[in-house]
Amino acid sequence: MAERKVEQLRNVALVGHSSAGKTSLVEALLFDAGVTTRLGRVEEGNTVSDFDAEEIRRHISVSVSILPIPWKDYQINVLDTPGYVDFAGEVKSAVRVADAAVFVVDAVAGPEVGTELAWGYADERSLPRLVYVNKMDRENASFQRTIEQLREKFEGTLIPIHLPLGEQSAFKGVIDVTRMKAVGKEGKDGDCPPDLAEAAESYRQALMEAAAEGDDELIEKYLGGESLSEDEIWRGLKLGAKSGKVVPVLCGSATTNLGVQLLLGAIVELMPSPADSGAIDAINPTNNAVEKLTADPAGPLAAFTFKTLADPFVGKLTYFRVYSGTLNSDSRVINGRTGQEERIGQLYQVRGKEQTPVQKVGAGDIGAVAKLGDVHTGDTLCERGHPLMLPGINFPNPVYGAAIFPVKQADLDKMGTTLQRLVEEDPTLVVRRESETNETILWGMGDSHLDIALRRAHQKFGTDLSSAPPRIAYRETIRKKVQVQGRHKKQSGGRGQFGDVWVRFEPLPRGGGFEFVDEVFGGSVPRNFIPAVEKGFNEIIHKGVLAGYPTVDFRAVLYDGSYHSVDSSEIAFKLAAHLAFKNGIPQAAPVLLEPYYQISVTVPEQYTGDVMGDLTSKRCKVEGIDNARGKAVITAVGPLSELQRYATDLRSMTQGRGYYTMQYSHYEEVPSHIAEQVIAKQRNEAGKADEE
Numbered sequence: 001m002a003e004r005k006v007e008q009l010r011n012v013a014l015v016g017h018s019s020a021g022k023t024s025l026v027e028a029l030l031f032d033a034g035v036t037t038r039l040g041r042v043e044e045g046n047t048v049s050d051f052d053a054e055e056i057r058r059h060i061s062v063s064v065s066i067l068p069i070p071w072k073d074y075q076i077n078v079l080d081t082p083g084y085v086d087f088a089g090e091v092k093s094a095v096r097v098a099d100a101a102v103f104v105v106d107a108v109a110g111p112e113v114g115t116e117l118a119w120g121y122a123d124e125r126s127l128p129r130l131v132y133v134n135k136m137d138r139e140n141a142s143f144q145r146t147i148e149q150l151r152e153k154f155e156g157t158l159i160p161i162h163l164p165l166g167e168q169s170a171f172k173g174v175i176d177v178t179r180m181k182a183v184g185k186e187g188k189d190g191d192c193p194p195d196l197a198e199a200a201e202s203y204r205q206a207l208m209e210a211a212a213e214g215d216d217e218l219i220e221k222y223l224g225g226e227s228l229s230e231d232e233i234w235r236g237l238k239l240g241a242k243s244g245k246v247v248p249v250l251c252g253s254a255t256t257n258l259g260v261q262l263l264l265g266a267i268v269e270l271m272p273s274p275a276d277s278g279a280i281d282a283i284n285p286t287n288n289a290v291e292k293l294t295a296d297p298a299g300p301l302a303a304f305t306f307k308t309l310a311d312p313f314v315g316k317l318t319y320f321r322v323y324s325g326t327l328n329s330d331s332r333v334i335n336g337r338t339g340q341e342e343r344i345g346q347l348y349q350v351r352g353k354e355q356t357p358v359q360k361v362g363a364g365d366i367g368a369v370a371k372l373g374d375v376h377t378g379d380t381l382c383e384r385g386h387p388l389m390l391p392g393i394n395f396p397n398p399v400y401g402a403a404i405f406p407v408k409q410a411d412l413d414k415m416g417t418t419l420q421r422l423v424e425e426d427p428t429l430v431v432r433r434e435s436e437t438n439e440t441i442l443w444g445m446g447d448s449h450l451d452i453a454l455r456r457a458h459q460k461f462g463t464d465l466s467s468a469p470p471r472i473a474y475r476e477t478i479r480k481k482v483q484v485q486g487r488h489k490k491q492s493g494g495r496g497q498f499g500d501v502w503v504r505f506e507p508l509p510r511g512g513g514f515e516f517v518d519e520v521f522g523g524s525v526p527r528n529f530i531p532a533v534e535k536g537f538n539e540i541i542h543k544g545v546l547a548g549y550p551t552v553d554f555r556a557v558l559y560d561g562s563y564h565s566v567d568s569s570e571i572a573f574k575l576a577a578h579l580a581f582k583n584g585i586p587q588a589a590p591v592l593l594e595p596y597y598q599i600s601v602t603v604p605e606q607y608t609g610d611v612m613g614d615l616t617s618k619r620c621k622v623e624g625i626d627n628a629r630g631k632a633v634i635t636a637v638g639p640l641s642e643l644q645r646y647a648t649d650l651r652s653m654t655q656g657r658g659y660y661t662m663q664y665s666h667y668e669e670v671p672s673h674i675a676e677q678v679i680a681k682q683r684n685e686a687g688k689a690d691e692e
Helices: 022-032 052-058 086-095 115-125 141-154 194-212 214-225 230-243 260-270 411-425 447-461 527-540 569-586 605-615 646-654 672-691
Strands: 009-015 064-069 074-080 100-106 129-134 159-160 161-165 173-176 179-183 190-193 245-249 280-282 290-295 302-311 315-324 325-329 331-335 341-344 346-352 356-357 361-362 368-369 379-383 402-408 429-435 439-444 465-468 475-478 483-489 497-507 514-518 554-562 590-604 621-628 630-637 659-669
Touching: 022 064, 022 074, 022 129, 022 260, 052 447, 064 230, 064 260, 064 346, 074 290, 086 447, 100 115, 100 141, 100 260, 115 141, 129 141, 129 260, 141 159, 141 245, 159 194, 161 194, 161 245, 161 475, 173 194, 173 379, 179 402, 190 315, 194 214, 214 230, 230 245, 230 260, 230 280, 245 260, 260 672, 280 315, 290 429, 315 325, 315 361, 341 527, 346 361, 402 411, 402 447, 411 439, 411 447, 411 465, 429 659, 447 465, 475 497, 483 672, 497 569, 514 527, 514 605, 527 554, 527 569, 554 569, 590 605, 590 646, 590 672, 605 630, 605 646, 646 659, 659 672
Parallel strands: 009 074, 009 100, 100 129, 129 245, 159 245, 514 554
Antiparallel strands: 064 074, 161 173, 173 179, 179 190, 280 290, 302 315, 302 379, 315 368, 325 361, 331 341, 331 379, 346 356, 346 368, 402 439, 402 465, 429 439, 475 590, 483 497, 497 554, 590 630, 590 659, 621 630
16 A cells, blocks of 8 residues: 555544444445455455454454555545444544544434443544444434434534435435535435425535634634635534534445445545644653654654454564654564563554555554564553653453353363453453452453453363353451450370460451451460461451351450460460350351442433332442433442342343443441351352362
């Protein structure tokens, strides 16, 4: 592909809800640009951007795909993103390196939860955007209804620059109201039909008004009663889009390739180049100074890594965008995060799974490189003499966990490495080892997310893994103060064992952990044996008296005891502490504790009652509700045991339109009737384990 100047580049994230037609639209864009000779179909698994085995099997995108598209003298780098909520991290990655966003909206379903999520991500980075209303040829499609729904949900002036020529089965093209021309198959121009002339003129007046608002010269001309030229309309719309005040809306049908070429033209005319997007702040890690970087190919090198693919054959493939300077093949750079040198081998321009070798990737452009060392998503590649770090990607917190087990012994040896490579590839996956339950937990964004991760473990790395709901990390504590004796005495010939302690157990506030206090006076327990008593408690508290869970939030005060000058030893006093715990804790009103999580649920307002009722039934306490633009944000706190599978419940309840985040809050007492069931189940499992 010909080398482009920075001003000729456009980096756009293609975003929207699942099944809005993003991948089909990419196929039409590639076809119209002459990159491909036929339109691939998602149902047939032969599209350029959906090349992963899981994407082909499920007929949905699960990861971001980079697709450079030449159009006239420009190159549009399209980042095709998944629309399914489980893969929101991929959308975050694309939005982070894009200069603009193109929202694809289904003309039948309207803007859905995936659209709303992506709109929020674009807002975080103040990205200019435009909307393409797709599937105008489908039954029940309505351009006007979709426009109204967009205006209800989102801020900004959503202004159509197209008028559909018919709808549903009668859809045959669009009227480009900037030129007052009808555009049909293959982008061919025709005259505006007389029966639509009045509507088109009305659209054009609204368009001129929106375009004029962004420019003093244009507003003066418009208010003076003069008509704006086509170039003036484009200029005003570009300024309005850059400020975020104006969102141009186009329409068409990707599968019938209607209105697609106009979208390419609109991206070039209305969306900013890397040079237009302004400077980005970078930190020099040697002195923490902030530097302003512009898209200058001759500037200091700063290449941001935004995606990693783990390939079992060629190794790790790292996708990057160059914000400043030029990255060359067969060169050496450093990782701004680690300060370590990295050897750059062959650079590639990627289009789906196709990799084309290139000698260099300049400022504003996107490329890939294989086999880097300690480089993760979010790192910055830079020059040794000029280290830099660009802002990272703020990935959403995972909300759905599963305990992971190897299917065979051979898989156990590979499990750790495989999970590490899956996390490298997808930072919204998190692996944690839970010491309290002795399980490896894989956290993600939902059940489909984890299911695909485990399938990839098998397909890519030959590691068969199974999953199960994680065990809850219950804990035990006490509610009242008691005083008990722990006396260990053993005489079986020869030297005996003797240790005697008097201990006071006291409850602590929630989160207090365990405290050991020495109040011994007068040498009833020699000083050299007191550490052994503390050690004994630290050993025994990990196996509580109710169900074997760790005992927390209490204090053990050693206040008296006795010893034998010959038979006393450290081990004897340690065992005496064990006996004191076993004798005293059952008398101190022991109770079970469970982890509580803070949850924030965002749903359309019509589902507020259902969601609140469901949360209440899950023993959650609703703390507040905020309403804005037809959305309700419900904050609550509730037990993890009830929220483990909430992702599935919420989707079912809200037809996929709700989403949530949650994070650990604190531990609370388990209600007695539920505690009895947990204790009985745990004792039953412990009994079976002993029998085996």
